[in-house]
Amino acid sequence: MKVIAAYNIKGGVGKTATAVNIAYLAASEGYRVLLWDLDPQAAASFLFRVRPKVKGGGKALIAGKRPVDDAIKATDFDNLDLLPADFTYRNLDLHLDGERKPATRLRSLLTPLRREYDLVMLDCPPSISLLSENVLHAADLLLVPLIPTTLSVRTLDQLTEFVAGFGGNQPKILAFFSMLDRRKHLHRQIVDELPATRDDVASAAIPALSAIERMSLQRAPITAVAPRSRAAKCYRELWTEAMKSIIV
Numbered sequence: 001m002k003v004i005a006a007y008n009i010k011g012g013v014g015k016t017a018t019a020v021n022i023a024y025l026a027a028s029e030g031y032r033v034l035l036w037d038l039d040p041q042a043a044a045s046f047l048f049r050v051r052p053k054v055k056g057g058g059k060a061l062i063a064g065k066r067p068v069d070d071a072i073k074a075t076d077f078d079n080l081d082l083l084p085a086d087f088t089y090r091n092l093d094l095h096l097d098g099e100r101k102p103a104t105r106l107r108s109l110l111t112p113l114r115r116e117y118d119l120v121m122l123d124c125p126p127s128i129s130l131l132s133e134n135v136l137h138a139a140d141l142l143l144v145p146l147i148p149t150t151l152s153v154r155t156l157d158q159l160t161e162f163v164a165g166f167g168g169n170q171p172k173i174l175a176f177f178s179m180l181d182r183r184k185h186l187h188r189q190i191v192d193e194l195p196a197t198r199d200d201v202a203s204a205a206i207p208a209l210s211a212i213e214r215m216s217l218q219r220a221p222i223t224a225v226a227p228r229s230r231a232a233k234c235y236r237e238l239w240t241e242a243m244k245s246i247i248v
């Protein structure tokens with residue numbers, strides 16, 4: 001079982017759009033996939049039409065009072081299950097902190113799922129917190145959407161430094177340009193120059209496309225509803241690259 005986290009310290013950069021599409025693409029290829037919506041905003045749960053509710057809330061889940069299995073819901077898609085968000089996830093850090101091993105709790109919760117799933121996709125809330133440390137311990141790969149602006153590149157630097165200095169499991173990082181708009185000079189400049197300075201930027205990029213924005217109306221991954229679209233093609237390229245980087 002591999003674990004990929006759609007992660008960025010920054011908000012609104014395309015983490016959820018990535019998580020739902022990568023999860024769908026992997027499932028459509030026959031991998032048994034679990035998408036865990038870790039964000040109390042519950043956007044991924046909404047996109048898969050699953051009620052954002054976990055009995056007993058995040059507290060029971062983290063404390064192990066409720067098996068993770070019990071909270072898992074099926075989606076409308078074969079091979080793709082969802083562990084929904086719950087509004088109580090806003091207190092996840094607090095609950096994690098109450099555990100004996102606070103930083104590796106998420107990893108232990110995923111361990112019993114190894115036989116059931118080939119891939120766990122984590123849709124993370126924007127932050128750098130105890131939950132993020134848990135994500136680092138649990139993940140094989142951080143898939144990091146990067147809007148091509150100076151401040152976003154700075155945030156990627158911060159994240160890379162944080163992972164490099166992390167005393168524990170160090171997931172690989174695959175950053176990729178998200179919401180790319182080639183009409184913008186700054187976007188073109190960063191896209192043309194950044195990959196030469198770092199080796200963790202994917203060749204695949206996700207352009208700013210209204211078809212991706214409209215996923216919230218259709219409530220399904222664009223890769224499922226419009227597999228021939230440009231958006232779907234770009235997500236497939238990203239998935240291929242992500243998969244290559246975790247299968248050694």
Ligand SMILES: Nc1ncnc2c1ncn2[C@@H]1O[C@H](COP(=O)(O)OP(=O)(O)OP(=O)(O)O)[C@@H](O)[C@H]1O
Pocket residue numbers: 010011012013014015016017018039041043124125126178179180206207208209210212213214215216
């Ligand atoms: N490539 C894209 N082109 C156009 N719109 C996009 C693209 N990717 C995401 N969006 C839209 O931008 C908004 C933010 O995207 P998304 O929810 O995926 O980001 P996020 O990083 O998960 O945000 P948050 O930090 O709040 O969880 C959403 O309305 C989404 O539909």
Ligand SMILES: [Mg+2]
Pocket residue numbers: 015016017039043123124125
């Ligand atoms: Mg999100």
